Amino acid sequence: MRKEEQEMQDTLFETVELESPQSVDTSVKDVVLDDAPSTTDPEWNDYVMGLFTPKEMYDKNPLVNGLRRVAELVLGPIVYSGPTQVFPPQRDDHHGRATVVFSVEFQNGMRFSEVADCWEGNTDDMFCAYAIATASTRAEGRALRKALRIRAVAAEEMTKKDTAKIVRELSAKKEVSDGAYDDSGRMSDAQYNFIDVKCRQLNINGEALFKTVFNVDNKRKISKKVGSDIIDSLNEYQRDKTTIPEPILGYIEEWRN
Template sequence: MTDLFENVELETPSNTDTSVKDVIVDENQPSITSPEWNDYVLGLFADNELFDGRPTCAGLRRVSELVLGQIVSSRPTQVFPPSDGNGVGRSTVIWEVVFGDGSVFSDVADSWEGNTDDMFCVFNTATAATRAEGRALRKALRLRTVAAEEMTKKDTASIVRSISQTSKVATEGEYDDSDRMTDAQANFVDSKCRQLDINGAEFFQNVLNTSVKRKVTKRQASLAIEKLNDYQRGIVSVPDDITGYSEDWR
């Protein structure tokens, strides 16, 4: 019987090239400063790591290590649990991620009944932690989108408007939407602008034809919140001429 392997030469250390080969690099990978970077990174997520096109926190962890290297530390640095014993309350968490090259990224997120789906409200500290971690990771990856856990099915614009109206009625008896926007509205707008990398002053000027140097009314603030929510949901795209967050817009 003929041996099938009679003429096959076995590879041994003496006849095999064991020298180090060049590391294979993705030649199609754009620069991190390239306009194509966002789409490139989103293309690295598996289907089950995206929800409505937005990356989950678990997916962000995997892709961050794939693109940026090993995560050596990922932890909350500050936790502010709910202080209201009569309701769900608001929980805020600051999260920090450290990579093997020494780079550090951190961000903050909150969770309360106004921005969290009802089934998760009871876990608002854990939800805030997941959101904060996701925000830190997408900041590290320079993604121009929010994480899936940051989204809610609730109409946050209506909720903020309702709170503002209730507060006004409780203190002065009648709501007037021509008054200056409330601190709650301003803080909400600022938070959305930060998330979406939008310049608040340019946003009000170019989109709402309103100068922040003059009084921004409650009505204008409500319209701003609705527009920002449209941007976040992807209903309309953020114009290029209003990008670039600046905290001193107000």
């Protein structure tokens, strides 16, 4: 190589700095936080749902073990997770209903609580024998999905049974008159309780639902037929939450009072 060419190359590369471990960013990137949408963004639900692995999903619904992992991935370490209230089945309750209140607290101070029940009408038969444990798992799933702000239902909350039909049949058996089901009679407590549970799950104002959608006053006598129609509508809303009218959104605990 001629002297002139060597001097030209030396001049060309004299300002170039070779990358070394000291000049290269070797830190681990947090793919969860980087480029993540805000919790109020429309894309938030799809973003979080994309963090579950196929093994953490069942029939397109996240399993509770997956909810735990993703919750810590997104919100940080869980410092407390457990039932705060347990209501076991009572002797006079022939349906074996157990109810559990479950709380989850994160290291950043956020705390979420939810309630769930388990009875023969909303649980597959193989799990009915473990009513308290099943109710606890369901309540934990609800608390975690509330924390994650996702629209999906935990897989453990689902059942193959037609709960609405079971409630109607139980109501009919309880209030049979002259050997026939009188759907003009007053709406039963079982129907009221089922509607309240569904309204809580779907974040629906029960009073607004009665007045706005069905044009009835929930504080007056309502027939079992109207109650059944309301239950059917709530089941439709659960299948497609986009059909819920905006004016009835916002669950209120005291709507039955």
